[in-house]
Amino acid sequence: MKVLITGGAGFIGSHLAEHLLAQGDEVFIIDNLWTGRLSNLSGVQGDKRCHLVVETILNESVMNELVFKVDHIYHLAAAVGVRNIMDHPVETLDTNVKGTETVLRLANRFKKKVFIASTSEIYGKHVEHDLAEDNNRVMGSVKKRRWAYACSKTLDEFLALAYFDEKKLPVVIGRLFNTVGPRQTGQYGMVLPNFVQSALLGKPITVYGTGEQTRSFTDVKDVVGAITRLMAEPRAEGDVFNVGNDHEVSINELAARVKEMTGSPSEIEHIPYEKAYGPGFEDMERRCPNIGKVRDLIGFEPTRDLDAIIQGVIDYFKA
Ligand code: UDP
Numbered sequence: 001m002k003v004l005i006t007g008g009a010g011f012i013g014s015h016l017a018e019h020l021l022a023q024g025d026e027v028f029i030i031d032n033l034w035t036g037r038l039s040n041l042s043g044v045q046g047d048k049r050c051h052l053v054v055e056t057i058l059n060e061s062v063m064n065e066l067v068f069k070v071d072h073i074y075h076l077a078a079a080v081g082v083r084n085i086m087d088h089p090v091e092t093l094d095t096n097v098k099g100t101e102t103v104l105r106l107a108n109r110f111k112k113k114v115f116i117a118s119t120s121e122i123y124g125k126h127v128e129h130d131l132a133e134d135n136n137r138v139m140g141s142v143k144k145r146r147w148a149y150a151c152s153k154t155l156d157e158f159l160a161l162a163y164f165d166e167k168k169l170p171v172v173i174g175r176l177f178n179t180v181g182p183r184q185t186g187q188y189g190m191v192l193p194n195f196v197q198s199a200l201l202g203k204p205i206t207v208y209g210t211g212e213q214t215r216s217f218t219d220v221k222d223v224v225g226a227i228t229r230l231m232a233e234p235r236a237e238g239d240v241f242n243v244g245n246d247h248e249v250s251i252n253e254l255a256a257r258v259k260e261m262t263g264s265p266s267e268i269e270h271i272p273y274e275k276a277y278g279p280g281f282e283d284m285e286r287r288c289p290n291i292g293k294v295r296d297l298i299g300f301e302p303t304r305d306l307d308a309i310i311q312g313v314i315d316y317f318k319a
Contacts, residue, residue, distance in 0.1 A: 004028045004070040006057050006103060007077030009036030011184045012117070012176075012220055016074060017044055019224045025049070028066055032056040034091070035080055040183050057099045060106075067106040072231060073114045075103045078153070081188020085149045086277050096152035104163050104171075113170040115231050116160045120177040120244065120287050121150045129248065132290040133175070133240050140282045147282075157240060164238040172236045174227050177244025177289045180309055181220035182316035192217065195255055196313045199264035206269050208276045209283055211252035216288045218245040219304040219312065229298045236297060244289035245302040254306075261310055 003020050007013040008029030013036065017027050026049040029041070033054060044050045055062045057077045067073065077099055079085055079092035100116065107114045123131045124138035124147070137154065140147045163169040186194035198205045226243045230236045249257075255268045273281040294300040304312070 001072060002026045002028065002070040004030065004066050004073045006030050006073070006075045006099075007036060009033060009038060009040050009052070010076060010080070011040065011181075012179055012223060013074075013076045014040035014044075014183060015181070015220045016076070016224050016227070017041065017050060019228060021047055021050055023228075027051070028070055029053065030055055030057055030062070030066060031077065034095075035084065035188060057102055058094070060102065063102055063106050064109075067103075067112055068110050070112060073103065073107055073112055074117070074227070074231070075100060075114055076117045078117065079149065081190060082146065082277065083189030086145055086281070089145055089148055092149055093152050096149070097155055100156040100159060104159055104169070108163055108167050108169045111169065113231065114160070114172070115227055116156055116171060116173045117227075118157050118173050118175045118240070119150070119153050120175055120242070120289065122154045122157065122175065123287070124150055125282065125284055126287075127285050129286060129288050130290045131242065131288065133242055133293055144280055144282050161238065170237045172230050173240040174230060174243045175240060175289075176218070176223055177242065177287065178215045178217045179220050179223045180217050181312055184220070184313075191215070191251065191254065192258075192310070192313055193317070195258040196262065196310070196317050199258050199262040199266050200314070200317055202265055204267045204269040205255045205259060206271050206276070207251050207255050208271055209273050211255065211270060212250050212285075213283055214248045214250050214286045214288065215254075216245050216248050217306060217309055218243070218302055219309050222302045222304060226294060226298070226300045229300070230294070233298055241294045241297070242289040242291055243294060243300070244291060246289055246291050247302075247306060248286070248288040249306060257306065258310060261307070262314055
């Protein structure tokens with residue numbers, strides 16, 4: 001099968017490319033290298049079945065040609081990272097809204113099946129454990145820039161479902177919960193690579209806010225396995241699935257675990273959100289998926305627990 005990955009030089013996209021090549025697919029990647037990196041593709045460089053186009057997904061003629069020649073599309077290209085989103089609001093909205101609109105419109109032109117990578121961020125400021133796909137979304141004020149990202153991804157979901165309902169375009173939506181693993185950089189804010197790098201360098205491990213906020217971390221390989229199986233499952237079409245690990249951990253616990261597993265002398269420091277992200281920043285207190293739906297449909301189970309995930313990231317940065 002021929003597959004297009006938008007954002008294929010990114011952290012998740014590059015793992016997806018390796019997975020698809022290993023299962024015998026021919027892979028086309030489009031990436032503008034905003035946050036993607038050529039080095040992420042070093043493992044597939046030289047593979048004749050892997051083709052890279054360095055270009056934005058907003059380039060219609062390039063996208064038209066790519067979409068025409070493939071069978072499936074994985075749309076991963078998006079603005080990523082809380083820091084990035086806070087620093088680049090226009091690019092965030094442009095990429096996430098116009099980019100997905102372009103992908104869906106062209107996919108519909110040639111009736112190509114699309115996976116849309118969405119995010120747990122769209123649940124917003126929930127304080128509940130166990131977020132299920134049909135839960136309400138709890139959004140903050142439009143003056144709080146963070147929510148622009150959540151709203152743009154929500155619009156992507158609405159648009160994908162509209163194409164499915166109205167145009168019969170086969171789409172599958174996955175809401176990814178804090179995906180982590182080798183090759184993720186801390187440059188755009190992500191907590192685990194930041195903690196591990198600081199710990200290895202003996203620098204302070206900086207926890208934002210009280211550190212009592214929770215997240216649920218999923219290994220990138222589990223995510224890639226889940227989204228490719230969802231794309232292969234006809235009953236997933238026109239539907240939305242949480243993809244994550246339902247083990248919840250506080251950021252304080254994460255910091256302590258990273259310190260212990262690296263044997264680091266680093267101090268764990270608490271920093272107010274305003275200092276990290278500017279005034280008026282709002283965080284989510286909890287974020288843990290209900291994964292009953294994806295489990296029931298494709299038998300998804302996360303295979304790597306938190307310690308295994310942290311160890312993988314430590315090994316990556318040490319190497
Ligand atoms: N965080 C932190 N220190 C860091 C980076 C992030 O304490 O160096 C916190 C952040 O405020 C959030 C959690 O860790 O509560 C997860 O942050 P990340 O940006 O990785 O993901 P998201 O907020 O999108 O879940």
